[in-house]
Amino acid sequence: MFLEPSFEHPNQWGSGGIPDAVANYRALEKKYNLNPRPITINEYSSDKHELEGCPGVSVPFIAKFERHGIESAVISWWFVSLPGRLGSLLTSDNEKGGGWYMYKWYGDMDGYMANVTPPNDKSDGIDGFAAVNKKAKEASVVIDGNNTGTVHVNISNVPEFLGSQVNILVERVTWENKDKAVPAPNVVSEDVYTVTDGQISVPVNVENPYYAYRVYITSGVVIPQSPFDPDHVMTIPGTIEVENYDLGSAGVAYSDKDKENRGEAYREDAVDVYTSDEADGYAVGYCQEGEWLKYTVEVKEEAIYNIKARLSCGNENVGIKLYLDDEPISDLIQTAPNDNEWTSYLVAETKTTKALPKGAHTLKMEIVDSWINIDRIEFVAEGSGTSLTEIEADEVKIFTVWDISGRSVGSIESTEKGIPSALKNSGLKQGFYLLKAADNSKSLSVVVE
Numbered sequence: 001m002f003l004e005p006s007f008e009h010p011n012q013w014g015s016g017g018i019p020d021a022v023a024n025y026r027a028l029e030k031k032y033n034l035n036p037r038p039i040t041i042n043e044y045s046s047d048k049h050e051l052e053g054c055p056g057v058s059v060p061f062i063a064k065f066e067r068h069g070i071e072s073a074v075i076s077w078w079f080v081s082l083p084g085r086l087g088s089l090l091t092s093d094n095e096k097g098g099g100w101y102m103y104k105w106y107g108d109m110d111g112y113m114a115n116v117t118p119p120n121d122k123s124d125g126i127d128g129f130a131a132v133n134k135k136a137k138e139a140s141v142v143i144d145g146n147n148t149g150t151v152h153v154n155i156s157n158v159p160e161f162l163g164s165q166v167n168i169l170v171e172r173v174t175w176e177n178k179d180k181a182v183p184a185p186n187v188v189s190e191d192v193y194t195v196t197d198g199q200i201s202v203p204v205n206v207e208n209p210y211y212a213y214r215v216y217i218t219s220g221v222v223i224p225q226s227p228f229d230p231d232h233v234m235t236i237p238g239t240i241e242v243e244n245y246d247l248g249s250a251g252v253a254y255s256d257k258d259k260e261n262r263g264e265a266y267r268e269d270a271v272d273v274y275t276s277d278e279a280d281g282y283a284v285g286y287c288q289e290g291e292w293l294k295y296t297v298e299v300k301e302e303a304i305y306n307i308k309a310r311l312s313c314g315n316e317n318v319g320i321k322l323y324l325d326d327e328p329i330s331d332l333i334q335t336a337p338n339d340n341e342w343t344s345y346l347v348a349e350t351k352t353t354k355a356l357p358k359g360a361h362t363l364k365m366e367i368v369d370s371w372i373n374i375d376r377i378e379f380v381a382e383g384s385g386t387s388l389t390e391i392e393a394d395e396v397k398i399f400t401v402w403d404i405s406g407r408s409v410g411s412i413e414s415t416e417k418g419i420p421s422a423l424k425n426s427g428l429k430q431g432f433y434l435l436k437a438a439d440n441s442k443s444l445s446v447v448v449e
């Protein structure tokens, strides 16, 4: 069924009219004995075209769509001469604007939507939408609207899986105008809250009605660091398979910049472990600047050690640095760039910058710059050990290809060395892609330039 706007409700501006419009329409269905139809909104927007895509204006709309069961809705399309801008979520130079991040927060919501009660449902004022994701053990609330001042986000029935202590990250996305690029959301505050009678109250200072804010809730229960295999603590001298990083919470045993598990192999937390070409089978990939992993190690004897790190470096700036109990023990360790051949590993050879003291310690591997795969790090006494050789693969295989958002974009047939040019020739845009061999023998990441 399609209702002409003039039939019952003319085009209306703002989000405050949605509750009554939906109720009136549902009453009509009842009156004429119709089964409830899904409601689609063709275009939603502020009445000011310059506010298209503005996060603070869009939040109250989305909140009401969720609350009142709107099946789908399309953002306005004022600027038809600039197509492909996602309703002004991108600037006219195709850079991300503030609205892009707010819609990404919405798109990242998974699990089920939670009920949100705003101060006034029939207004464009402060409103919000929220989701609870049991699988990822997280919940989030996005708020804003045409008000400023402190908003108390009162959350009841905090799910038990979040525990009695929760981490609360409050983030803000700014917005000046639809052509102003925004580099990223900012962190406003990060605190641990104690859940009392299933409730917490988070104050959020809304500084600007055009901004949007996200309250992101995760479990505050900290799992302490412990060896991955307590029966076989890794030793120096010896080989550290980097995928065998310690057990423990994020920020304790590891730090990974995105919560996705990109490789979906071997480990189940946010660290991106991939199946690799080696008999050992695994490497840590999708490594970004500042990420780190920790290892409980036993240093057998005090000595300076030779280091052999098996790496696939995505560019000439990227590498790893090693620390023992947070003291640096190496310079930057890197190899020649891999020319986007992510199964082509090289071994970097160097030595520790100081003698490692005997005994139990924590080894930390830190990522410097972005995009490197790491298979393993050997610590060997001088004059011993065998050199690893570069692995090449010439067999033609079928690879399924995903883009950075995890969307399948087709498949290619190629040798591993030929993948970058095969991707380019298949017409894919610049960007980061994940590939998996159809025979499940390999998973790798490739940058198309």
Ligand SMILES: [Ca+2]
Pocket (backbone or CB within 6 Å): 256, 257, 258, 259, 260, 261, 262, 270, 271, 272, 286
């Ligand atoms: Ca990750």
Ligand SMILES: [Ca+2]
Pocket (backbone or CB within 6 Å): 256, 257, 258, 270, 271, 272, 285, 286, 287, 288, 291
């Ligand atoms: Ca990562």
Ligand SMILES: [Ca+2]
Pocket (backbone or CB within 6 Å): 241, 242, 243, 280, 281, 282, 283, 284, 374, 375, 376
């Ligand atoms: Ca490995």
